Amino acid sequence: MILLDRVTVTYAGSPRPALRDVDLTIPEGELCLVVGRTGIGKSTLLGTLNGLVPHFTGGTLSGRVEVAGRDTRDHPPRDLADAVGFVGQDPAAGFVTDVVEEELAYGMEQLGLDPDVMRKRVEETLDLVGLVDLRDRPLADLSAGEQQRVAIGAALTPHPSILVLDEPTSALDPGAAEDVLAVLTRLVHDLGITVVLAEHRLERVVQYADRVIAVERDGTVTAGRPEDVMADSDVAPPIVELGRLRNWEPLPLSVRDARRRAHELRDQLRETEPPRDGRHPGDPVLSARGVIVTYGSAIAVAGVDVTLHAGEVTALMGRNGSGKSSLLWALQGTGPRAAGTVEVGGVDPAAAPAEQQRELVGLVPHSPVDLLYLETVEEECAAADADNAVADGTCRGHLERLVGGVRPDAHPRDLSEGERLALALAIQLTASPQVVLLDEPTRGLDYPGKEQLTATLRSLAADGHAVMLATHDVEFVAAVADRVVVLAEGEVVSDGPTGDVVLSSPVFAPQVAKIVRPLPWLTVPEVAAALEPPLAVGR
Amino acid sequence: MSASTIRLGALPRNVHPVAWWIWALGLATAATWTTNPLLLLLILATAGVVVAARRTDSPWGRSFRVYLALGAVVVAIRIVFRVLLAGGGDTTVFGLPELSLPSWLTGVTVGGPVTLEALLAGLYDGLRLGTMLVCVGAANALANPKRLLRAVPGALYEMGTVLVVAASMGPQLAQSSERVRRARRLRGVPTEGLAGLRSLVVPVLEDAFERSLRLAAAMDSRGYGRRQAVAARHRRTTAALVVAGVLGISIGAYVLLDPTGTGDIGVPVLAVGVLSGVAGLWSGGRYVETTRYRPDPWTWPEWAVVLAGVTAAVGVVASGRLQPGSLAPSVAPPTWPELPVLAAVAVLIAVVPALVTPAPPSAPRAAAIPEVAA
Secondary structure (H helix, E strand, O other): OOEEEEEEEOOOOOOOOOOEEEEEEOOOOOOEEEEEOOOOOOHHHHHHHHOOOHHOOOOEEEEEEEOOEEOOOOHHHHOOOOEEEEOOOHHHOOOOOOOHHHHHHHHHHHHHOOOOHOOOOHHHHHOOOOOOOHOOHHHHHOOOHHHHHHHHHHHHHOOOEEEEEEOOOOOOHHHHHHHHHHHHHHHHHHHHOOOEOOOOOOOHHHHHHHEEEEOOOOEEEEEEEEHHHHHHHOOOOOOHHHHHHHOOOOOOOOOOHHHHHHHHHHHHHHOOOOOOOOOOOOOOEEEEEEEEEOOOOOOEEEEEEEEEOOEEEEEEEEOOOHHHHHHHHHHOOOOOOOOEEEOOOEEEEOOOHHHHHHHEEEOOOOOOHHHOOOOOOHHHHHHHHHHOOOOOOHHHHHHHHHHHHHHOOOOHOOOOOOHHHHHHHHHHHHHOOOOEEOOOOOOOOOOHHHHHHHHHHHHHHHHHEEEEEEOOOOHHHHHOOEEEEEEEEEEEEEEEEEHHHHHHOOOOOOHHHHOOOOOOOOOOHHHHHHHHOOOOOOO | OOOOHHHHHHHOOOOHHHHHHHHHHHHHHHOOOOOHHHHHHHHHHHHHHHHHHHHHOOHHHHHHHHHHHHHHHHHHHHHHHHHOOOOEEEEEEEEEEEEOHHHHHHHOOEEEEHHHHHHHHHHHHHHHHHHHHHHHHHHHHHHOOHHHHHOOHHHHHHHHHHHHHHHHHHHHHHHHHHHHHHHHHHEEEOOOOOHHHHHHHHHHHHHHHHHHHHHHHHHHHOOOOOOOOOOEEEEEEEHHHHHHHHHHHHHHHHHOOOOOOOOOOOOHHHHHHHHHHHHHHHHHHOOOOOOOOOOOOHHHHHHHHHHHHHHHHHHHHHHHHHOOOOOOOOOOOOOOOOOOHHHHHHHHOOOOHHHHHHOOOOOOOOOOOOOOOO
């Protein structure tokens, strides 16, 4: 079905190839998962499959790519549209029309299918991806998960034999991600479509994969059975980390398999002290009462009380559209607030002048690039120092502490996701705010990137900042947060210590918790610490 | 409505956008031929009644009000100009101080006595322009402009897509600049001067470029621009036919619509132009492989709408030929205008679509909460 023969891709101006000597055969009806660190050739590999690389992106491709019997050398993406469905990273950016039904039909119109056939397939696809109720809704009004399903449906209507998806669940809350994955597994199992997808959130998808393709740092790939490839992949979900820790052979990839192997582990853990690390939160720094945010007649936040303490990391969770971002912006003071009070040290940030506002609450928005507008990292740092009237090098110092080794002359848009986030965070920290808010900081970060961010946020908390982050990433929350606040329809539905909140809900429980249930361990490092206690001193 | 009274033709649906545009252009054509305020008001009323009966609760459906306001502004501007740049006439209504202009501007007087003749001429003229504007507004309110683009002939399909995409750029830019503006406040970047402008424009433009690239990649992956190889000779023939068509239509329309000109050569030139244009589009569309999903049907309500619009235009033109002067009541000396019967009946026929067309489908559900930071 897909054949790559000694494929090497080099982009102009790049010293090393993005892909090197890739030999790959993907048979029909497989679900293939492409894994690898951020910023290495995962998207390039996906792009070669429908000719976007190099027809659209530029660069040089040597070797041969054959898809559904056609060589991509002679077939640009538009001529492969009937054979390969392609869903890019941001589905909303790829929408051509403005209503669900028309978007589903767009690809078929290009192929010149008969109107009767189109009508039939649109109806079938609406059922397949579960969008019947939304068929005449404007695309802009849909949630992120619904938009992703529209994009998948739109790629499916021309009946391609191959479906390629770039990070289909990264931006989705756990529930919406499950819906999308359910659609994908149905396509593979019922319709025999070959699915190739790249994903960072391996804990969500690795169990469904028939084959894993790991892209290495030098651009070569390793393909094989998931349990073999994951055994020494440099990105690994918690379940694999746990398996490696316990030397489980073969590596279990689903919670079910892992639980069956974990009897012994659970017995050992029962003997040890549960991981309650008596972190005691400091004084309250930010206290909000009855916060309401409305947009016209729609209510985004409906009377939320929340208190943030110094030295504490609080995670804000909830579905897409449950009011997380609106709450963060209202707490920061820049966003609208219809009613309620917010106080940081007795001052309402919304009423404070801009300079003081930044010293009270710093916010890193959903897309950190919005904060950046200069040509180099150095200029951005210098501008931040000047804007906040602090000593030269303050911002640069923060950046060095967050991630070392960012080239000062690099363009901010050329940085990796993690470095760009760190730069935005460093700029906001230059004003030394008492409260730091982050909106979806883990988007696009791989596991090592998330580990680094965890360390960063913990050290901010240790310095006495109060930290709150909105996120969908349950594994990240388990590792970083002391407290979890769950929002639904703009109201707080649960607020408490991380362990209590995530263990009480199957949706928010991290993999380790599901494996050792009913024991209260959440992360692999916690389990490792329990099994190998540090040498007892003075006892 | 009980189930038994519903007939298939009366099921709620959208009337073909092209039909609405032809109807509205018919009314607008009628308006260009007359300065008779009674007739113009009748045309306005006709457009208003049909829009009130058949528009949907959509952004474009709500835009009719804007066109009404715009029409009123046009009338006001016309009158103000007539008052300031006083024309001739004997019936002085009130006086304005006259502005002394340099000698090289002889023939232009600003201020001075304001005459009833000048006021009326301004009013009639403004009303005519305003009415034409409102007719276009009516078409816009009745037919989704994007659906109109979907109805363009196959040869123009790709151009239609480009226009649809371009139309969605506006809201996106607004959204993106709002996001960046808020982010800028977060960071405390200066908001004034060159640096302020730069901190807004650079991220917004970068965002727009990235979006366009992603959209282009998505469209390419979905088969946009697939076509058969077309011989150069065929392409040249198509181009020649289209250019000849555009020229013929422009010249023919100009000659026909100019009441002082010799209208005799207008009709044949226009006919040749239309034929050549249609041939060009057909020739260009022969090699296009795209098809349309759920095209709007064209059945008897569409014919009724088109016929009503054409009747209004033809009736008014005929009335002008049969009773010269009835369409342009005299302003000097000022007389009370009379309503020409033939023209009035023709315009009234244009109300028929409000009665015979099927009702538009019910409004889509209300918009969800906007994603603040997305």
